[in-house]
Amino acid sequence: MFQWQESPHAAAKEGPVGCYTCHAADAGDPLGYNHEGAFIKTLISPKDCSYCHSREFKEFENSHHATAGQIMASLDNILGEVICSAPAESVKKWGLPAYAAKADAQNACWQCHGSVVKVLKDEKGNIIRNKTGAPQFDPSTWPNSGMGRINPDGTKGSCNACHSKHAFRASVARQPFACGKCHLGPDHPQKEVYEESKHGIAYLSAVRERGLMGMNILKTGSWVLGKDYHFAPTCSTCHMGAYVKSNGSIAPNTHNVGDRISWNLRPPISVKLNRVITTDGKVYDIPGDIPPLPGQFVQVYDYVRKGDKLVKVKTKKQVKEVISWKERRAEMKEVCKSCHSMQQVDNFYEQFDALVVTYNEKFAKPAKRIFSELVKDGLVPKSPFMSKVGWIWFEIWHHEGRRARHGAAMLGPDYTHWHGLYEVANHFYYEYIPEVLEVAKEHGKLEKYQKLINEILNTPEHSWRIKGFGALMKQVEEEYKERYGKGQ
Template identity: 35%
Template sequence: MKKLGFLLLLIVGVLALASTGIPNDQEEREIPINPCITCHEEETPGIVQDWRLSKHSKVGVKCYVCHKAKADDPSGYEHEGFRITAVPSPRYCSSCHEQAVKEFSKSKHAWAAFMGPLKPYYKKARKMGLNPLSQETAKKLHPEKMAKRSLSPLFPDSGILKKLGLLNNPKYSHSNIKIGCTQCHGGFIIAEKEGDEVNLKGWPNSGVGRINPDGSLGSCTSCHTRHKFSIAEARKPETCGQCHLGPDHPQMEIYQESKHGNIYAASGHKWNWNAPAGKWSTKDIGAPTCATCHMSAFGSVKGTHDVGKRLYWELQPKKSVPQWKGPDEVDMVLKRIPDPKKAEAGRQEMKEICYQCHSSQWADKYFKDFDKVVHDYNMVWDKTQKIIQQAYKEGLINKDNPIDEIPEIMQYLIWHHDGRRWRMGASMMAPDWAHWNGAVDTLMIKMGILLNDLERRRQMKKLEKMLQEKIQKKK
């Protein structure tokens, strides 16, 4: 009987190890730990301590499992007898987390660099028939430099920098692009051999849409900070608030104002943040966080690493449309194609999350009111577009620099700042953000300034014309 019990225990142990994705005995012997720990406990003790506290350490995922450079990874280099990389990408993580990486690759997070600061580079690479993920293409076109010198509403300070003569001034680094934009959106990491070492241009960067030397997209550590890779951290709103805050996408501040945020602030420290993936429920938390609504398995809804999957509306573009087709269907950077069917499926999934705490009547009515807000904003945006196009037609403003004159700047803010706050505030139940910081700021301040400025320009043009006519008569 004892032998049978021991045998069962042994089988359970083997199965448990197999389920963690730990290498087999032969591979285990090939994966060092002591050489890494011996040095790094002295050199970078914080890294070692984080790893010791991680689930990775508990299940035997050692340093070399993640840092062993793949043969085709240009970031790999020889280090103390081992070929390693400092940039383990989602491709490396997929060895154990295949489904999560597959879902992530379809998300806007994965494509955030190309949809944001590196879009000029991406467009040029595609136009030239080059692979934008390639190290060779990046070395040829210099994506970071292109971002820093582009005149575009993508870089709203570029219009005034152009006017000041600084945009193309080599002494002006425009490094807020690197320290700001790419730290959230992601930058391009270019690996260049320098003797036995590898120089990583664009490093450090943990932006969520980072382009890695191995040609993959993304950085898992953007949400699961190395070397703990904590599920609890990824579930907390402050993690999302690294990037989703501020005047143009204040989801963190919106959440804090909402009733959900109120409850989190009052009792979140008592919640169970470490429940296994797929097991998190209303027994563990008293209100949803960002992860609950957008990613986590909750109730009957399966988890996903595609953060936009449960959305109906695209709230970030100039005009809101139903959720776009994903990168597995179209080139999402260059083609923004609404997919109402996909959007409706996403809305239904989101409602299923809501139904865990709210009646269907409560949730359904709120979504209807939210949709009305989006339609209102869209009407205002259409008016804004017509006003600006008419101003160009009348010669009141100049198209050559798209974001240096007051009407153009106000148009930008109506979309990129106040209009987003209007829509996002409504989506997450934050009345002040939807009304005062959103609709009122959009209409009373930004639209008011835009209209008044154009009216002054029209009056000035009339006066100039009258003056010219008087001069002509005197002649």
């Protein structure tokens, strides 16, 4: 209540946006109940917010954030729901209810990605309610404010993930700390990279108020780079924010965080991202250096809620409009130009691309090729978690490989090298390859895999492993002696 009283909703010019405005339930809503003479619901979804914020709803609906709850087909899902959790039969043995299964996923994965929110039902399939008539949510799925939460009404997302209730201030969502709940840690350290970068340093040295070194970040309403502030960018600035363009016009903000992203840095091998709008108005990201053309048909998939399950539906759709990865990059460059010269912006992307391609070609593609061959020959299971060599490969791309790519994308040199490609190289040469040869030896395939690895290591990018450093090492030794004295 106190949060709401201080919120923009309470101070709206058209009149306060009160509790009932958002919590009103439609007649016949199975999750509705009578409360103090009003028919209300507890859970608010993006659909409710869309009545006033239709543009934001549509943009978010088409964003990668909205798909965050679709992790059931990912390796992270196996880790959280199976490897790091326990099945119902085990938790019952420990004296816990059946819905306590998948505890790691409930408390970790789903809190960022989102859960499939369910209500408790009795044996006849009726919703269980408390004494006031309010439906009881399945404790394994709610409370949850995950970004891609699958709501009972079929919508995806939780506006509360960024706009913390019950203030719902844009000024909260603008701050890097809001993104830091999910975008941090060993596999996606955007928060840590940002704090290391010149962008993060500038922000952390600024004041929140308006002024020469101010961010004006608590401002109500629009927040435009080049007009309301100029001292430092936040995550919101680059990926979502409004800004003054070079011609003086204002580019609008967006709730589709992927609009300005040209590389996908998440998978084992990075790919360029093209956005396509199909004839039914849906928006999809299609990977590839060469984008599809309007009129072509593309394979796409959607996840649709059916009951308490999320079902993957594959279809072929016709392309109506294409925003290529180059156009998306051009949009991000416009933001960069608010503070930097065109040469600086272009040269940054040259450096960034070089790092991503180096990771792809030198480490990721050869490592994936080797692992695929191991699986094809039946030497290891397809799941990377069923073998030591698979687990090493998983960490190469999912942890240090991502850190290197995200570090380069966001100006974090330490994450690019020491937390990134240094660890990729160390694990590739001294853990992954030896384990591959060990597995091959155990299965009588050593000659084949030794030949494959020699083929890879004899390429120019890996030649140091065969040739060594020679004269270069001598120079390094001499340098160390001069710098640190004899005995080094």
